[in-house]
Amino acid sequence: MARILILDGYNLIGARGRMRQDGEVLARERQGLLRELSVYAERGTFADIHLVFDGYPNDRDLLLTPPPGIRIVFSEAAGSADAVIISLAGRYRERAAVVSSDREVVQKARSFGSETLSSQVFLERLAARSGKGGGPRQERGDGEDDEDPPPSTFGKKKGNPRRLSKKERSQRRLLDKL
Numbered sequence: 568m569a570r571i572l573i574l575d576g577y578n579l580i581g582a583r584g585r586m587r588q589d590g591e592v593l594a595r596e597r598q599g600l601l602r603e604l605s606v607y608a609e610r611g612t613f614a615d616i617h618l619v620f621d622g623y624p625n626d627r628d629l630l631l632t633p634p635p636g637i638r639i640v641f642s643e644a645a646g647s648a649d650a651v652i653i654s655l656a657g658r659y660r661e662r663a664a665v666v667s668s669d670r671e672v673v674q675k676a677r678s679f680g681s682e683t684l685s686s687q688v689f690l691e692r693l694a695a696r697s698g699k700g701g702g703p704r705q706e707r708g709d710g711e712d713d714e715d716p717p718p719s720t721f722g723k724k725k726g727n728p729r730r731l732s733k734k735e736r737s738q739r740r741l742l743d744k745l
Contacts, residue, residue, distance in 0.1 A: 569614030570744070571659045573652055573676075575667035575686065576600065576620040582668060582686040594625065605634040607693060612744060613664070617655055621648040656681045664741055682741045692742060 580596045597620065608616055616637045624641045633639050640655075642648045649672050656663050656676040663681040666689045667673060673683045731739065 569662065570612070571655075571663045572613040572616045573655050573659075573663055573665045573681075574604075574616065574618050574689075575648060575652055575665075575669065575672065576618050577648065578667050578669060578686045579690060582690055601633060601637070601639070603693060604637055607696065608634055608636040611636070619648045619651050619655070652676070664744075682737055684738060684741055688738070688742070 576597065579600060580593075601618065604616060604618065613636070617640055618633075618637060619640045619642070621642050623643050624639075640651055642651045645651050645654070649667075649669055652665060652667060652672050653675045656665050656672075656679045659681070661680040663676065663679070665672065665676040665681050665683045666686055667676075667683070668686045676683050
């Protein structure tokens with residue numbers, strides 16, 4: 568079954584701290600994100616990548632020709648990119664992987680059966696894959712062993728205390744696919 572990746576474009580740009588009101592700067596950020604994703608799309612992990620932005624495209628955006636496998640979507644009359652992302656997640660359901668840090672989008676996407684991932688985690692994975700840093704986490708360096716202690720619980724907990732939660736396992740599976 569072909570998988571679909573749905574990305575919240577301005578959420579990704581904002582996660583880098585590069586969100587500006589200046590239209591010219593924003594256009595450059597959109598183009599830069601598209602370039603990074605084009606390298607990622609060549610790997611063919613996903614059948615389609617939908618990069619969703621709020622608003623209407625400007626003349627400069629209309630001249631962009633996305634590489635194969637990437638579709639640029641502007642919300643235009645739909646109102647917001649969040650509405651478009653939720654609609655796409657509803658259409659593709661379990662086939663979709665949604666990247667957004669917007670709580671409402673994540674909750675709706677999960678209700679459709681889509682996998683979700685935060686924008687920051689996706690950017691770290693993208694940077695690690697492209698060789699721009701974001702690799703393995705730093706060690707603590709406090710002399711302790713690197714294994715985290717089991718989580719403290721209130722009352723009795725059933726099951727293995729070292730096993731990741733269902734949500735964390737789902738995110739780890741999605742990360743492995745990226």
